[in-house]
Amino acid sequence: MPPDARSTIAALATARGTAALAVVRVSGPEAVPVVASRFSNEGLAEAEGRTVWVGWLRDGDGRRIDQVVSVVWRGPHSSTGEDVVEVTCHGGDTVAQAVLRALYDAGARPAAPGEFTQRAFLHGKLDLAQAEAVADLIHAESRLGHRTAVAALRGRVSDAVGAVRQSLVQTAALVELELDFGEEDVEFADRDDLRDLLTGADRLLEELVGSARLGALARDGVRVVLGGRPNAGKSTLLNALVGEDRAIVSPTPGTTRDAVEAEAEIGGLRFRFVDTAGLRETADAIEAEGTRRARAAIDTSDVLVYVVDAAVGLDGEERSFLDDLAVRRPDLPVICIQNKADLVTDPARLDAEAEGGTTALVVSAQDAMTNPAALDGLRRSLLHAVRAEGLDAAEGGLVAVNERHRAHLEAAREAVGRARRTLAAGSGGDTLALDLRAALHELGLVTGAVTTEHVLDAVFSQFCIGK
Ligand SMILES: Nc1nc2c(ncn2[C@@H]2O[C@H](COP(=O)(O)OP(=O)(O)OP(=O)(O)O)[C@@H](O)[C@H]2O)c(=O)[nH]1
Numbered sequence: 001m002p003p004d005a006r007s008t009i010a011a012l013a014t015a016r017g018t019a020a021l022a023v024v025r026v027s028g029p030e031a032v033p034v035v036a037s038r039f040s041n042e043g044l045a046e047a048e049g050r051t052v053w054v055g056w057l058r059d060g061d062g063r064r065i066d067q068v069v070s071v072v073w074r075g076p077h078s079s080t081g082e083d084v085v086e087v088t089c090h091g092g093d094t095v096a097q098a099v100l101r102a103l104y105d106a107g108a109r110p111a112a113p114g115e116f117t118q119r120a121f122l123h124g125k126l127d128l129a130q131a132e133a134v135a136d137l138i139h140a141e142s143r144l145g146h147r148t149a150v151a152a153l154r155g156r157v158s159d160a161v162g163a164v165r166q167s168l169v170q171t172a173a174l175v176e177l178e179l180d181f182g183e184e185d186v187e188f189a190d191r192d193d194l195r196d197l198l199t200g201a202d203r204l205l206e207e208l209v210g211s212a213r214l215g216a217l218a219r220d221g222v223r224v225v226l227g228g229r230p231n232a233g234k235s236t237l238l239n240a241l242v243g244e245d246r247a248i249v250s251p252t253p254g255t256t257r258d259a260v261e262a263e264a265e266i267g268g269l270r271f272r273f274v275d276t277a278g279l280r281e282t283a284d285a286i287e288a289e290g291t292r293r294a295r296a297a298i299d300t301s302d303v304l305v306y307v308v309d310a311a312v313g314l315d316g317e318e319r320s321f322l323d324d325l326a327v328r329r330p331d332l333p334v335i336c337i338q339n340k341a342d343l344v345t346d347p348a349r350l351d352a353e354a355e356g357g358t359t360a361l362v363v364s365a366q367d368a369m370t371n372p373a374a375l376d377g378l379r380r381s382l383l384h385a386v387r388a389e390g391l392d393a394a395e396g397g398l399v400a401v402n403e404r405h406r407a408h409l410e411a412a413r414e415a416v417g418r419a420r421r422t423l424a425a426g427s428g429g430d431t432l433a434l435d436l437r438a439a440l441h442e443l444g445l446v447t448g449a450v451t452t453e454h455v456l457d458a459v460f461s462q463f464c465i466g467k
């Protein structure tokens with residue numbers, strides 16, 4: 001992290017490339033004079049906060065770069081808490097880079113990744129969980145990712161952590177008061193009250209830790225591998241699921257070799273589908289490599305959609321493959337698909353297969369190419385497999401912590417667990433106080449009430465420059 005938090009920083013806030021407009025952001029004590037020194041409208045130097053100025057921006061030699069709009073905010077009433085000027089110029093790399101160069105010449109320095117947000121954090125504009133939400137919002141790739149980021153930006157994660165904190169502070173206060181009077185061997189705090197407070201804190205922590213699963217789904221999406229025998233219709237199914245002709249389909253078994261990935265949003269979640277080579281023993285070295293990759297993909301997938309040609313059925317080898325998989329990855333949800341239902345004239349056959357418990361969904365991937373609704377059952381099964389049904393329709397803010405939060409919340413929960421055991425054993429208040437302090441410390445690391453350079457580095461280095 002840049003040590004000179006008092007310098008004035010500048011960066012392009014918008015994406016590079018051709019666009020109607022670009023925004024260059026400047027923050028720091030010299031933000032206004034830096035821009036004013038290159039700006040045609042002299043009033044800017046004395047500008048009040050929340051004012052807008054139109055004028056020409058010039059380079060160090062006085063040459064006009066562009067006619068721009070400068071918006072001035074005076075700290076602490078700004079996004080970073082410092083003086084901020086946002087210069088909106090015409091888009092395109094040439095103009096924006098020339099504006100930036102002019103401002104660097106005038107005394108600003110290039111901002112490090114996430115430095116604007118870091119300054120907002122340091123000036124108390126956002127806590128750490130909210131700052132992280134800014135990055136999540138920018139990188140959100142699904143409706144769910146967007147909603148959880150907005151909830152966190154609004155302080156939902158921080159509020160939830162605050163609620164735990166409150167009950168722990170209350171407990172700690174009672175315990176430490178008792179310690180102050182330790183010599184007199186009095187118990188101010190009703191043991192039942194302490195136990196209830198800790199039980200409540202533990203329950204809230206459990207819920208928060210559990211929300212990391214939703215956080216991971218919202219941020220990373222779900223990786224679904226389409227596996228099965230050659231020619232079962234995996235590639236056709238992939239194309240139908242994403243509504244695009246992504247993978248090569250042919251009647252020749254062994255068509256797909258490399259894994260083909262494509263995405264689709266289902267129920268607000270991002271699903272990444274991976275079409276793989278058909279699983280079979282083969283003398284063809286290239287196909288064998290494809291099969292090896294298919295197995296590797298299955299081993300790292302979140303969900304396996306196993307496609308069977310309904311006209312052929314599931315053979316013994318496939319059954320044992322699936323049985324082995326169930327042992328190797330007992331938590332992997334497997335959705336079996338009987339494909340090519342259009343070819344099966346005897347419906348009793350499909351029912352019989354379904355009764356066997358091996359095959360749950362009957363579809364025709366080919367028909368689904370022109371009728372996407374034909375895969376709604378599969379879409380529901382996918383959401384069910386990752387326990388994400390109804391999330392899209394859920395009202396209110398979706399609280400979901402990230403991996404960093406989860407680790408600290410787990411540690412807090414362990415400390416609370418120790419405190420509960422100490423209490424149950426009727427042992428000393430000093431051990432209790434220590435555990436409570438440890439738990440509070442971990443909570444502080446989530447919101448940034450407690451920080452270390454290491455934590456700040458880890459958080460802000462994930463940002464892009466200009467944010
Ligand atoms: N009638 C019918 N044909 C289908 C259906 N789905 C796929 N097919 C046909 O089955 C053949 C194989 O389809 P693919 O999607 O290439 O099968 P695959 O599982 O990807 O095969 P490999 O890549 O060789 O492993 C093609 O001729 C498809 O048109 C279906 O639902 N009904």
Ligand SMILES: [Mg+2]
Nearest residue numbers: 234235255256
């Ligand atoms: Mg294929």
